[in-house]
Amino acid sequence: MLNDLAEKFERSSRAYADANHIERDADWFLLKLQEEMGELTQAWNRVSGRGRRKGRSDDELARDLADETADVLGHILLFAHRNGLDLSAAIKRKWLFQAE
Structure with a gap:
């Protein structure tokens, strides 16, 4: 799932x-x-x-916060994609998630 999302951000x-x-x-x-x-x-x-x-307005501020959070997520995925x-795997390892 993350790889698919990273590819979309990359394009x-x-x-x-x-x-x-x-x-x-x-x-x-x-x-960036x-x-x-x-x-x-x-x-x-x-x-x-x-x-x-x-x-x-409160609604505009909430939308801005969501938009900026989306930008950060996108750029984390771009950084990870660029660096292979x-x-x-890292999330499973660091957050102790079990294989699903």
């Missing part, structure tokens, strides 16, 4: 990079993940009352 990211003339080198994947974590933190600060709402990491 989308590659198309975006091509359209915007962005070189996705080895560093780009980690730097860091950027997205900053945006998620900013969204959380707004939701939790630690940041300016910028006129956003088996996240499914």
